[in-house]
Amino acid sequence: MKKITLSLALLMSVGIASGQTPEDKAKAKAEAAALKAAKKEAKAQVAEAQKIYEALEAKIKEKTAGDDEILTECKKGQDLVQKALKSGLIDDKKIAETYKLSGDLAFKPHNILLMEYAAKKLPFDTVYFVSNLKALTEALHNEITHTKVTKGETGNEAYIKAKKMNLSQCGDHYIYAAQFETSCKRYQSALECYDMAMTYAQKYPEVAEFFEPRIPVEQMSYYAFHTAHDAKMYDAMDKYYDSAIKFADGAEGTKQVKVMSYLERGDSTMWAKYVHDMTIKDPNANTDYVQMLLSYYQKQGRDKMSAYADEILAVDPGLYIANYGKAYVLFVEEKYDESLEYYKKCTEAKPDMYDGWYQCGMCKFRIALALNATVSSIKDQKKAKETLEKTKSIFGEAIPFFEKARECTPDQPTKWAYELKQCYTVTGQSAKAAEMDKLLQ
Numbered sequence: 001m002k003k004i005t006l007s008l009a010l011l012m013s014v015g016i017a018s019g020q021t022p023e024d025k026a027k028a029k030a031e032a033a034a035l036k037a038a039k040k041e042a043k044a045q046v047a048e049a050q051k052i053y054e055a056l057e058a059k060i061k062e063k064t065a066g067d068d069e070i071l072t073e074c075k076k077g078q079d080l081v082q083k084a085l086k087s088g089l090i091d092d093k094k095i096a097e098t099y100k101l102s103g104d105l106a107f108k109p110h111n112i113l114l115m116e117y118a119a120k121k122l123p124f125d126t127v128y129f130v131s132n133l134k135a136l137t138e139a140l141h142n143e144i145t146h147t148k149v150t151k152g153e154t155g156n157e158a159y160i161k162a163k164k165m166n167l168s169q170c171g172d173h174y175i176y177a178a179q180f181e182t183s184c185k186r187y188q189s190a191l192e193c194y195d196m197a198m199t200y201a202q203k204y205p206e207v208a209e210f211f212e213p214r215i216p217v218e219q220m221s222y223y224a225f226h227t228a229h230d231a232k233m234y235d236a237m238d239k240y241y242d243s244a245i246k247f248a249d250g251a252e253g254t255k256q257v258k259v260m261s262y263l264e265r266g267d268s269t270m271w272a273k274y275v276h277d278m279t280i281k282d283p284n285a286n287t288d289y290v291q292m293l294l295s296y297y298q299k300q301g302r303d304k305m306s307a308y309a310d311e312i313l314a315v316d317p318g319l320y321i322a323n324y325g326k327a328y329v330l331f332v333e334e335k336y337d338e339s340l341e342y343y344k345k346c347t348e349a350k351p352d353m354y355d356g357w358y359q360c361g362m363c364k365f366r367i368a369l370a371l372n373a374t375v376s377s378i379k380d381q382k383k384a385k386e387t388l389e390k391t392k393s394i395f396g397e398a399i400p401f402f403e404k405a406r407e408c409t410p411d412q413p414t415k416w417a418y419e420l421k422q423c424y425t426v427t428g429q430s431a432k433a434a435e436m437d438k439l440l441q
Contacts, residue, residue: 038089045084046098052077053105067112075128078105078135096146103139106132107166110173117176126180130189133170133177140167141204168207171200172214178223187231194224222247222254229257234265259289272296276308283316294325302329320349320356327359334370336363347404354408358416361401365419368394368426395426413439 020028056073059065065073081102084090090098113129144163150156174197181190198220201208213220221243228236237258244254255278262271275293279286290312297305306329312322327342340363346356372391378384402423405416413436421436 035089038087042084042087042089043091045080046090046094046101049077049080049084049105050101052080053101056108067116071109071112071128074105074109078102078132081105082135096143099139099143099146103136103143103163103166106136106139110136114173114176117180124180126177126184126186129180130177130193133173137167137170137204140170141206144206164207165210167204168210171197171204171207171211174200175213175215175220175223178227182223182227182230185231187227187233190227191224191233191236194220194227198224216247218243218247219250222250225254226257229261232264234261237261268296280311280315283312283319283322287319287321290319290325291321294321302332305329318345318349320346320353323349324355324359331359331363331366334366336367336370339363352408354405354415357401357404357408358419361398361405361416361419364394364398364401365423368392368398392426392428395423399423399427 052073056065056070056077060070081098085098085102109128109132113125113132117124117129140163144160144167147156147160149160174193178190178193178197181187181193196203197213198217200213201211204211221240225237225240225244228234228240241254241258245251245258247254259271259275259278262268262274272293275286275289275296279290279293283290293308294305297308305325309322309326309329312319313326316322323342323345327339327346330336330339330342340360343356343359343363346353347360350356368391371387371394375384375387375391378387399420402416402420406413406420409415417436417439421433421440424430424433424436
């Protein structure tokens with residue numbers, strides 16, 4: 001039974017082989033030769049890079065290699081290593097060794113560039129700094145990944161730990177990279193570097209026990225948010241906002257930029273929605289925006305303005321600007337008694353503000369004027385006289401409010417003297433009316 005099975009297998013293999021055309025065989029042979037040549041080339045590239053590195057090391061030890069030569073030779077060696085790695089044809093047994101070489105070729109330029117930056121040596125090659133940092137990071141990570149850890153006196157535990165520490169340090173350097181790229185207006189690259197810095201421990205969990213960023217994620221998000229705004233990359237801004245707003249020192253500026261960005265996009269609907277949600281959440285911390293949105297809704301219709309004021313007052317009943325907005329709507333609708341109650345709340349919230357006191361006076365003033373307009377149509381003389389007296393009384397009730405407005409702005413009589421003159425005249429206080437008249441001249 002076994003012999004029969006074996007015979008069948010042999011027949012099938014012969015059939016497959018004999019089924020190949022000469023062209024198929026030639027193609028397979030050519031592909032095998034190309035693969036062999038590519039592997040040989042990758043091996044030669046690594047060997048050449050190794051020679052460059054060793055020659056450079058000898059010069060460094062002899063102190064005959066300057067920074068420019070080190071940078072030039074490391075670039076040359078790194079280019080060769082990267083070509084070999086990208087081919088995917090490095091022998092598995094040599095992969096850790098190859099990544100070590102890549103890391104060695106990146107480490108020296110990295111330190112030189114950092115020192116150049118610290119010394120403010122110009123021009124500073126930011127493009128090379130970023131690309132070299134990426135090569136260094138990947139080299140360290142892959143060397144650690146592909147190296148088997150061995151223990152004991154002859155083990156490599158200490159060596160691998162040192163490599164992890166080096167990899168950990170690179171995390172903070174992505175913040176430098178992001179700042180360099182931002183200064184050169186390469187915004188997309190800058191944001192990629194910020195993302196790397198913010199997610200470094202997740203991307204490279206082998207360094208989690210060592211890595212602690214020198215600045216908090218919220219602050220990095222703040223930088224990224226404003227970088228995205230400079231680039232008008234609004235989707236990226238939105239991505240960073242929730243974290244950036246937690247950076248307390250920059251929260252107010254971040255909020256202002258976020259609001260402004262909707263207007264830059266020409267999206268007034270989203271602007272209104274964002275400001276609405278923000279102000280409802282914390283009206284007292286956003287009074288300027290409450291005022292802006294009240295004005296916006298005023299143009300949309302007084303009903304919207306009134307409804308928004310009601311929402312704010314439900315959260316913060318004493319907020320000056322919301323009471324003022326609600327009072328304004330009622331005043332325009334000639335609901336003076338209701339309006340007066342909200343203007344009174346304005347005076348309670350800000351006793352030294354002219355507007356609240358003046359508008360309280362105007363509510364009484366308008367009520368009196370409206371009542372006075374009815375006197376001539378009342379046929380019953382007694383009732384007409386009573387109405388006239390009531391009118392005078394209401395004009396008198398307006399006086400204390402206008403006088404409080406006067407106290408708030410004593411050097412600006414045009415703001416209150418005319419109304420006080422009218423009230424004093426109607427109530428028979430001619431001397432005070434004359435005083436107001438002089439102030440208006």
